[in-house]
Amino acid sequence: MRFYEHEAKDLLARHGVPLPQRRVALTPEDAATATSDLGGPVVLKSQVLSGGRMKAGGVRFADTPEEAAEAAEAILAIEINGLQPMGVLVEERGEVEQEYYAAVTWDAAVRRPVVIFSDMGGIDIEEVAEQHPEHLSRTHLSNLRPFSDFEAKLAVSRTGVTGNELNRLSRIVGALVQVFLAYDLTLAEINPIGRLAGGAFVALDSHVDMEEEARGTHARLLAGLGIPDEDTRQARPPTEFEIAGAQVDAADTRGVAGRVVEFGGNLGLIIGAGGGSLTLFDAVRGAGGDPANYCEIGGNPSVAKAAALTKLVMSKPGVEKIAVMMNVVSNTRVDIMARGVIKGVIEAGRDPAEAIAIFRIPGSWEDEGVKILERYGVEYVDRSVSMHEAAQRAVEKAAAGTGGG
Amino acid sequence: MAMFIRVDIDDSVQQDAGLRARLAEICPVDIFALEGERLETVESNLDECTICDLCIEAAGDAVRVVKLYEE
Numbered sequence: 001m002r003f004y005e006h007e008a009k010d011l012l013a014r015h016g017v018p019l020p021q022r023r024v025a026l027t028p029e030d031a032a033t034a035t036s037d038l039g040g041p042v043v044l045k046s047q048v049l050s051g052g053r054m055k056a057g058g059v060r061f062a063d064t065p066e067e068a069a070e071a072a073e074a075i076l077a078i079e080i081n082g083l084q085p086m087g088v089l090v091e092e093r094g095e096v097e098q099e100y101y102a103a104v105t106w107d108a109a110v111r112r113p114v115v116i117f118s119d120m121g122g123i124d125i126e127e128v129a130e131q132h133p134e135h136l137s138r139t140h141l142s143n144l145r146p147f148s149d150f151e152a153k154l155a156v157s158r159t160g161v162t163g164n165e166l167n168r169l170s171r172i173v174g175a176l177v178q179v180f181l182a183y184d185l186t187l188a189e190i191n192p193i194g195r196l197a198g199g200a201f202v203a204l205d206s207h208v209d210m211e212e213e214a215r216g217t218h219a220r221l222l223a224g225l226g227i228p229d230e231d232t233r234q235a236r237p238p239t240e241f242e243i244a245g246a247q248v249d250a251a252d253t254r255g256v257a258g259r260v261v262e263f264g265g266n267l268g269l270i271i272g273a274g275g276g277s278l279t280l281f282d283a284v285r286g287a288g289g290d291p292a293n294y295c296e297i298g299g300n301p302s303v304a305k306a307a308a309l310t311k312l313v314m315s316k317p318g319v320e321k322i323a324v325m326m327n328v329v330s331n332t333r334v335d336i337m338a339r340g341v342i343k344g345v346i347e348a349g350r351d352p353a354e355a356i357a358i359f360r361i362p363g364s365w366e367d368e369g370v371k372i373l374e375r376y377g378v379e380y381v382d383r384s385v386s387m388h389e390a391a392q393r394a395v396e397k398a399a400a401g402t403g404g405g
Numbered sequence: 406m407a408m409f410i411r412v413d414i415d416d417s418v419q420q421d422a423g424l425r426a427r428l429a430e431i432c433p434v435d436i437f438a439l440e441g442e443r444l445e446t447v448e449s450n451l452d453e454c455t456i457c458d459l460c461i462e463a464a465g466d467a468v469r470v471v472k473l474y475e476e
Contacts, residue, residue: 302434303409303452339409339452346408368456372409375474 001210001233004047006089007225008206011183012190015175018202022091031072032065034090041093044071045205049233050081058085061093082236096204099192101125102173104141104180113141113180115155115173121192135159147177168201169193183221184214241316245295248308255301255332257309265290267357267398268313268322270306270341272297276327276387283391284323289398292319300332306340307347314348314355321357323394328362328383334369337361342376353377357397360390407451409474412436412460415467419443424464431459 003011006024013019023034024047035042046058053059057078060071072088099121107114118136120128129136137158141147152174156166172193180188187209194204215222215229227233238246245260256272267289271280277296284291293313297306313322324341326332338359345352359373362383370380381390414437418424425444428437434453437460438445460468 304449333455336455343408343452371472372474 001212001215002049003208003210003225003233004049004086005045005206006047006087007227008208009203010225011179011208012175012203012206015178015182017172017175017179017190018200020091020094020202020204022089024087025072025090026087028069028073028076031088031090032069035062035065035068038090038092042068042090043093044068044075045089045091046075046078046080046085047087047089048080048083048085050083053080056080094194094200094202095197096192096194097197098195099204100169100195101128101136101189101191102169102176102193103187103189103191104177104185105187105189107138107140110140112143113177115139115141115152115177117155117159117169117173119159119161121194125191141177147174147181149174152177165195172201172203179208183208183218184211185209186211241293241312244312245293245309248305248312251308252302252305255297255299255305257295257297257301257305259294259296260309260312261294262316263291263293264318265292266318266320267394268292268316268319269295270297270310270313270322270324271295271326273327273329273332273361273363274298276325279327280323280325280387280391283388284395286388287392287395289391289395292316297337298326298329298332300336301340303336303340303343306337307344310341310344311348312344314345314350321355321394321398323357323391323398324359324361325387325390325394326361326363327387330364332361332363333365334361334363335365335372338369338372338378342372342378351377358390358394360385360387407448407473409472410451410454411471411473412446412451412454413469413471414444414446415464415469418464418467424467427463428460428468431463433457433459436460 009019021038025031025034031044041063044060044062046053058075058080060075062068062071075088076085101118101121103116104113116138118128120132120135137155139151139155152170153166155173156169161169176188176190185208189207190203192204194202239262241262242260245258249258269291271277281291281294342352345355353376356378358381359378360381373380425439428444429439434450434455436446436450436454438447
């Protein structure tokens with residue numbers, strides 16, 4: 001869940017990160033008033049949940065309230081990557097002598113948070129990593145120990161920063177880590193941190209993303225920021241298919257059969273269990289497959305729920321086959337899933353033996369599941385076939401247009 | 406229409422009000438429902454049967470759970 005820049009900065013401010021004076025303006029008149037209040041040159045920035053603001057004309061400068069009103073009017077009219085700005089952030093503008101980069105995110109490979117710091121801020125950090133690796137440090141956090149001031153200093157000093165700058169930047173990095181951990185973020189980024197002509201350090205731009213699952217935990221924070229439950233912060237509005245998927249999940253409290261995301265491919269996916277959805281989706285893509293959808297199923301959904309999701313996926317135009325694949329399941333029952341999937345396929349007017357490219361759900365009540373699948377001519381694939389191999393088989397069957405079994 | 410499970414209720418169950426009430430109470434997926442003086446099965450819930458056998462423990466041979474996919 002992405003936050004607007006002004007919201008991200010509110011979070012940073014709570015943890016002591018120095019920031020420019022700022023106001024959010026919803027109209028050109030608001031922007032003029034804000035500029036007058038701030039009493040000097042300002043930068044006006046589109047508040048839109050997208051990158052590429054500068055290139056799109058969503059960032060402008062003004063020296064007077066009149067100029068600010070003009071700039072705000074122009075910014076508010078610009079759609080960026082299909083998104084309308086919710087307002088304009090008006091910030092005091094100082095002379096920046098040097099820019100730095102700091103971020104905290106998850107390193108999935110190492111399974112720990114990582115602090116990324118560079119003394120070359122304001123530009124694409126991937127470009128810095130590629131062309132100036134000596135100017136970028138990666139410092140992993142412990143999942144057990146609290147983050148220390150020493151580690152913050154280490155992250156900064158690894159790029160060669162010393163002295164007073166080291167001390168002041170380390171404090172900002174330490175605060176950024178606090179923000180990352182306190183709000184269950186997946187990314188907390190300041191780019192750039194600016195060293196102003198007077199020697200002050202301020203966070204000039206910030207981007208934070210919160211783990212979607214953490215919305216409930218931070219309901220009070222979100223309410224305080226004025227973010228209602230219905231504000232999903234998704235990159236695009238949900239499709240009819242996705243809305244129907246959400247309705248399937250909401251209609252029955254038993255288990256999970258939702259988080260449906262629509263794609264344009266021909267292979268329907270019924271996937272899940274213990275992180276299996278992402279792994280299996282990637283495996284299908286890696287095998288050259290073209291998924292029709294992403295979804296998450298698990299937690300022992302009812303037969304009706306599994307059937308409804310299957311029917312939805314099976315009914316999507318262009319979907320000839322579905323791949324039913326899960327990680328090894330313990331609390332989800334293979335036989336219940338088999339019943340639901342077969343029922344959904346039949347209700348969609350299709351033959352399970354033809355439509356199910358692969359059924360790979362190893363785990364509890366496996367023997368009973370096999371009996372059900374055999375009855376309908378569907379081959380059962382057990383845990384001796386890896387998730388990647390199962391995905392490969394499904395993609396091959398979808399490409400060949402042959403039935404399962 | 407149930408595709409996987411059928412539940413047969415013996416007439417003797419209909420003569421026992423206590424057993425009827427017990428069966429309606431214990432099924433975790435609400436396969437049994439009291440309709441006046443009779444115990445009926447709920448068609449839309451039959452396929453949700455988890456084969457927990459609680460009904461069989463309560464009624465013995467008077468209730469039979471049939472796996473249609475084994476027939």
